[in-house]
Amino acid sequence: MPQRLLNTAVYREDLTRVADLDLDWDQLQGADLVISGASGMIGSFLVDVLMTRNLLHGMNCTVHGFARDLPALTARFSEYSRNTNLHLFQADLSEMAASPLADLPELDSCFVIHAASNTHPVAYASDPIGTITTNVQGTYAMLDLARRSHARRALFVSTVEIYGENTGTVERFSESDLGYIDCNTMRAGYPESKRTGEALCQAFRAHDGLDVVIPRLPRVFGPTMKLTDTKALSQFLLKAARNEDIVLKSEGNQYYSYCYAADAVSAILTCLLSGQSGEAYNVADPSCDVYLKDLAQIAADTADRKVVFELPDEAERKGYSTATLAVMDGTKLATLGWKPLYSITDGVDRTVSVLKEIID
Numbered sequence: 001m002p003q004r005l006l007n008t009a010v011y012r013e014d015l016t017r018v019a020d021l022d023l024d025w026d027q028l029q030g031a032d033l034v035i036s037g038a039s040g041m042i043g044s045f046l047v048d049v050l051m052t053r054n055l056l057h058g059m060n061c062t063v064h065g066f067a068r069d070l071p072a073l074t075a076r077f078s079e080y081s082r083n084t085n086l087h088l089f090q091a092d093l094s095e096m097a098a099s100p101l102a103d104l105p106e107l108d109s110c111f112v113i114h115a116a117s118n119t120h121p122v123a124y125a126s127d128p129i130g131t132i133t134t135n136v137q138g139t140y141a142m143l144d145l146a147r148r149s150h151a152r153r154a155l156f157v158s159t160v161e162i163y164g165e166n167t168g169t170v171e172r173f174s175e176s177d178l179g180y181i182d183c184n185t186m187r188a189g190y191p192e193s194k195r196t197g198e199a200l201c202q203a204f205r206a207h208d209g210l211d212v213v214i215p216r217l218p219r220v221f222g223p224t225m226k227l228t229d230t231k232a233l234s235q236f237l238l239k240a241a242r243n244e245d246i247v248l249k250s251e252g253n254q255y256y257s258y259c260y261a262a263d264a265v266s267a268i269l270t271c272l273l274s275g276q277s278g279e280a281y282n283v284a285d286p287s288c289d290v291y292l293k294d295l296a297q298i299a300a301d302t303a304d305r306k307v308v309f310e311l312p313d314e315a316e317r318k319g320y321s322t323a324t325l326a327v328m329d330g331t332k333l334a335t336l337g338w339k340p341l342y343s344i345t346d347g348v349d350r351t352v353s354v355l356k357e358i359i360d
Helices: 002-006 009-019 041-057 070-076 121-126 128-148 189-208 232-241 261-274 292-303 314-319 344-358
Strands: 032-036 062-067 086-090 111-114 153-156 212-217 219-221 246-248 255-260 280-282 289-291 307-309
Touching (some): 002 344, 032 128, 070 086, 212 261, 246 292, 292 344
Parallel strands (some): 032 062, 032 111, 062 086
């Protein structure tokens, strides 16, 4: 799969479009970047964009990427096996409290990007403790690394989930809204630990003067998704790629913000290079807000199939978000010049096109 993903024309075009964006890339010229979750949907796309920027524009940055599964990580980036600008190593951030990233070379004035996290329902239900510890202990380890290495900037990838349920007091969440989360549930482990991660960012900023910025991602999809991803949209896309009917495990009245992976990575880079220290930025655009049932239909139309309804099993149900209205106001990020490159329909079409080429 890794080689096939990088060899698809659609994915290569995505990488080139992001690598060619009008950003302040000079900050990354010859720089070191440490990226957790480098094998994930966001982290792997980000690594590929940086390597593409190096290739096309001679940026010469060095990426130090890590994940829990080193064989899978090295297979994912096998195309760069002889490239000295990419260093890969194994680390499990859920076990990082006592052993901080021993395999990482001593760096100074680097950029630190924390993108590792469990991000799909079955993982929340099957590994609730690991979900919390990666988001709390892992965030502490990454921020401590940034502090010790005198990082130029740290970036913590947060989520719309920190807002929880919209109680009806606002139409869209702005960065100052609080939402509502019932903390006394297993499912709360993900959003509450992400909220704690944001609080840790502010603690390191206040105590150590760490320069840190926080993009809050919506529900992200794209060709770098893992084929084991259990999020509803990920399942829609896999079904479409396999030319199967789309299975909707609810009435589909959830109204959410979404973002194609290329646009999520361009937003992360915008925050990294132009965001204000200490600030959080919603990654959202009104054109990418959609009801789940409509999203299911878009996926079905891509494959010329139909939408069918099915009850979720117990593990799925436990991991599902209870939020039915979770759209964000992206005005603040737009003031930095960010806007999505792709519409929801374009993103679904592109993802399904790539998945059809790479899945067995």
